[in-house]
Amino acid sequence: MQHSKTLYEKGLLKNLKMLTQRQYSNFKFVARLDQIKTFYTGIKALNFENNGKFQISEEGLRVTVEEGNCVQANLYMTATCFAEFHVVDTVTFGLNMNIISECLGLFAGIPCSLKMFYKGNGAPLVLVLRPNDEPDISAECSIKTTNVDEVIDYNLDEDSASLNVVFIRGPALASLIQELNKAADELRITLSPRTPHFKIESLGVMKTETFVEVAKTSDMIMLFNCRETTSACYRNTEMRMTHKALAAATKVAIKTDASGLLEMHFMMQSEEQAEVYVQFYIMPLADI
Amino acid sequence: MKFRAMMQDPEYMREFLYIIQTLSKLAKACVMKISMDKVYFVANEESGSTAPLVWVEIDPKQYFAEYTMQGVDSENDPHIVLNIPTLNLGTALSLLRNNPSYCKLKLTNLQFPCLTVDIDAATKSSDKSRRAMHHVPVDVIPRCDWPHFAVPTIPECKLVLNVPSNRLIRGLIDKIKNLSPTIIFYATSAGEMNLVAETDMATITTRYQNLELHTINPSDGDKSKEHIEASCSVDCKKTALFFSALQIPSTELSCGIADDRLIHLEVNVRDGVTIHSKLPAVCI
Numbered sequence: 001m002q003h004s005k006t007l008y009e010k011g012l013l014k015n016l017k018m019l020t021q022r023q024y025s026n027f028k029f030v031a032r033l034d035q036i037k038t039f040y041t042g043i044k045a046l047n048f049e050n051n052g053k054f055q056i057s058e059e060g061l062r063v064t065v066e067e068g069n070c071v072q073a074n075l076y077m078t079a080t081c082f083a084e085f086h087v088v089d090t091v092t093f094g095l096n097m098n099i100i101s102e103c104l105g106l107f108a109g110i111p112c113s114l115k116m117f118y119k120g121n122g123a124p125l126v127l128v129l130r131p132n133d134e135p136d137i138s139a140e141c142s143i144k145t146t147n148v149d150e151v152i153d154y155n156l157d158e159d160s161a162s163l164n165v166v167f168i169r170g171p172a173l174a175s176l177i178q179e180l181n182k183a184a185d186e187l188r189i190t191l192s193p194r195t196p197h198f199k200i201e202s203l204g205v206m207k208t209e210t211f212v213e214v215a216k217t218s219d220m221i222m223l224f225n226c227r228e229t230t231s232a233c234y235r236n237t238e239m240r241m242t243h244k245a246l247a248a249a250t251k252v253a254i255k256t257d258a259s260g261l262l263e264m265h266f267m268m269q270s271e272e273q274a275e276v277y278v279q280f281y282i283m284p285l286a287d288i
Numbered sequence: 289m290k291f292r293a294m295m296q297d298p299e300y301m302r303e304f305l306y307i308i309q310t311l312s313k314l315a316k317a318c319v320m321k322i323s324m325d326k327v328y329f330v331a332n333e334e335s336g337s338t339a340p341l342v343w344v345e346i347d348p349k350q351y352f353a354e355y356t357m358q359g360v361d362s363e364n365d366p367h368i369v370l371n372i373p374t375l376n377l378g379t380a381l382s383l384l385r386n387n388p389s390y391c392k393l394k395l396t397n398l399q400f401p402c403l404t405v406d407i408d409a410a411t412k413s414s415d416k417s418r419r420a421m422h423h424v425p426v427d428v429i430p431r432c433d434w435p436h437f438a439v440p441t442i443p444e445c446k447l448v449l450n451v452p453s454n455r456l457i458r459g460l461i462d463k464i465k466n467l468s469p470t471i472i473f474y475a476t477s478a479g480e481m482n483l484v485a486e487t488d489m490a491t492i493t494t495r496y497q498n499l500e501l502h503t504i505n506p507s508d509g510d511k512s513k514e515h516i517e518a519s520c521s522v523d524c525k526k527t528a529l530f531f532s533a534l535q536i537p538s539t540e541l542s543c544g545i546a547d548d549r550l551i552h553l554e555v556n557v558r559d560g561v562t563i564h565s566k567l568p569a570v571c572i
Contacts, residue, residue: 007493012474012484012519015491099490102466106494108459124491137456139494 029056029091029118032084036114036129038268038276040104042075043097045245045266045278052097053148054125057090064151065097071238072154073245074279081276091118094146095125103141107131118145154261154281162228162258164191166198170249170266172220176200177246181210184236186285191256192229197221202236222251232260232284242266245278260284289428291322291368291395294354301391303557305384306535307344310563312374313533314339319429319437320403322357322368325349328439331374340526340565342533343440347560360431368395369437371427372403380405380422389417401428440566443552445544446510446518447475448502452540458531460494465524467492470570474519475545477504485524502542518545522567527551530565 007013033039046052046065053064060078079085104114106129115128124142131137156163177200180187184202191198196213198221203209216224242264246252249266256262262282267275295301307329311318315331327346333339348355359366384391384407392406402423411418429437451457460483464471468485475481481496506516536557544552548569555563 007474007482007484010474010517010519012472012482013486013491013493015486015488096489099467102463103490103492106460106463106492107456108463110456131456134456136497136499137495139460139492141490141492143490144488 026119027086027117028088028120029116030084030086031061031082031116033081033114034083036104036112038081039077039114040101041248041268042077042245042276042278043101043104045248046073046075047097047101047244048073048241050096050098051148052095052100053092053151054095055090055092055151056087058087060085066151067238067241069152070235070283071241072152072281073241075276076279077276091120092148093118093121093125094148095143099143100125100127103127103139103143104129106139106141107137110134121147154263156255156257156259156261156263160257162230164226164228164230164256165223166191166221166225166254167223168198168214168252168254169220169222170246170252173252174246174249176212176214176220177243179210180212181208184208184210186233187236187239188231188233189254189256189262190229190231191226191254192231193226194229197224197226203233228258230256230258230260232256232262233287234262234282234284238282242280242282245280249278289360289368289395290356290358291393292354292356293327293348293352293393295351295391296353296389298387300351301384301388303536303561304391305378305381307557307561307563308374308378308381310533310535311342311344312378313535314342314529315374317371318374320370320372320426321437321439322370323359324357324366327351330437330439338523338525338529340530340567341440342530342563342565345562345564350560367434369429369434370395370401370403371429372424373426376424377403377405380424381407383407383409383420386410386412395426396423398423401426440564442554442564443544443546443550443566444505445503445546445552446505446507447477447516448504448542448544448552449475449479449481450500450502450540450542451481451496452499457541458534461524461528461531464492465528469524470521471524471527472519472521473543473545473551474517475499475543477501477516481543503544507547518547520545520548520551520569521571522551523570526567530567534563536563 049065049067055062063075065073111132113130117126127141129139180202184204186203188201197216198214201211245266250269251267253265264280266278311331315333318329318331321328327348330343332341386409388407388409390408394404396402396404403426405422408417408419464485468487472484479499483494485492510516538555542554551567553565
């Protein structure tokens with residue numbers, strides 16, 4: 001924050017706490033992205049709740065957002081996605097998702113590079129944005145970080161006999177969900193080795209029902225691995241939280257088992273072809 | 289009292305439509321002041337609203353192919369001052385989008401005073417053109433009230449810099465307004481401008497470098513300094529509204545800063561057509 005420091009000396013900035021990161025040394029976390037587009041899309045997909053938790057380790061970056069105890073969303077970016085990635089041990093901090101999302105969008109629609117710095121407990125996360133074809137313009141944002149609690153670990157039992165896995169093309173699933181009744185309260189997702197192989201039903205207040213069935217031979221299904229019939233209901237407001245991620249996904253994986261816990265993976269094709277994906281865990285509604 | 293003007297250049301006509309649309313996004317009614325050598329449109333929403341004060345200056349001799357006016361006071365500085373509903377005028381002019389061959393503006397008196405808009409535009413379905421005439425009711429402001437409708441003066445600013453590509457600055461301020469209520473413009477005579485926003489949660493500074501210096505008016509205390517600086521904090525929503533209302537795809541914006549007093553934004557549409565706005569300073 002070399003530049004912001006001069007502004008502080010002029011009296012234009014008042015909060016010195018936000019400008020503690022003067023030297024380049026002693027950083028707990030430094031990362032550089034040549035293109036922020038994928039990262040920005042990922043952050044926007046998670047922006048349904050304000051409290052975001054950043055966990056950074058040698059392997060990469062994980063951002064977690066939870067809504068009550070019912071929905072958990074994770075953005076995973078491996079270290080290879082970054083042009084530069086340096087972290088000391090494991091770093092965790094909390095951040096307001098809305099603010100980071102607005103900051104990343106400062107130069108909306110223009111190709112931009114990003115540098116992130118974090119100096120450790122209590123220090124802000126500093127973002128430096130530079131539009132690629134406007135060398136004379138740059139932005140520095142420092143965002144207050146908070147301490148965070150542990151996040152809940154959701155897990156589907158990989159060895160479970162009832163584990164069902166389906167891979168679907170992203171745009172196809174997005175248009176399918178679009179056609180369902182948006183005012184519906186609940187969505188029932190059924191996966192089965194017999195017909196209907198994959199079925200989404202929407203149940204509305206007025207007992208209105210719409211449903212879509214997809215056969216496993218359909219073009220949109222990339223992989224279909226079902227052993228037992230599973231069926232569970234999910235709250236539509238919670239399913240809607242996945243829409244931004246779904247709109248940006250090239251490929252979606254849906255996993256569930258007899259417990260009904262729904263795991264969805266949204267793969268985002270990044271420019272460098274490296275793995276970037278958003279993962280959602282959604283708890284089922286109890287069957288009454 | 290007489291006023292007639294005609295435009296023939298399709299580009300000028302489209303621009304004229306954009307100007308009126310810009311005004312209609314800012315205020316319900318605008319004041320049109322017609323004199324021999326200038327035509328002004330002033331959009332000044334009542335105090336208390338977030339809309340900024342915006343005025344447009346047009347040199348009629350360059351802009352209109354034909355221009356005649358006879359003001360009330362024909363001896364010295366004859367004027368006509370009208371109050372026009374911007375939305376109605378915008379609708380009347382909307383035909384200017386489809387390749388018009390001419391557009392005439394005329395002050396008429398039907399049962400009440402009207403600004404008559406007469407447009408001859410091409411139709412898509414046939415090669416014949418169609419002619420549309422709209423009468424937009426206006427209020428003629430009597431001479432005794434003119435002092436209340438004076439055109440704002442261009443303020444003297446300590447530093448005026450030319451900022452390129454207002455597309456970038458529009459998006460920027462639009463995002464910042466969601467985070468902070470005020471924004472500080474800080475510029476130096478070295479051609480640097482900073483937009484600074486600070487809240488409890490975040491600090492955002494955006495830096496523009498190598499900007500072209502337009503004017504400089506150093507105060508007495510500043511003359512000995514190497515770099516002259518100026519800064520002013522303004523309402524972020526007001527600033528954002530000016531940029532989002534701007535319908536004209538222009539490339540250059542000049543930004544004048546008068547220390548802790550105001551910011552003067554000026555968009556030069558072409559020679560003789562300028563859009564101005566004044567943003568008052570706010571205390572943090």
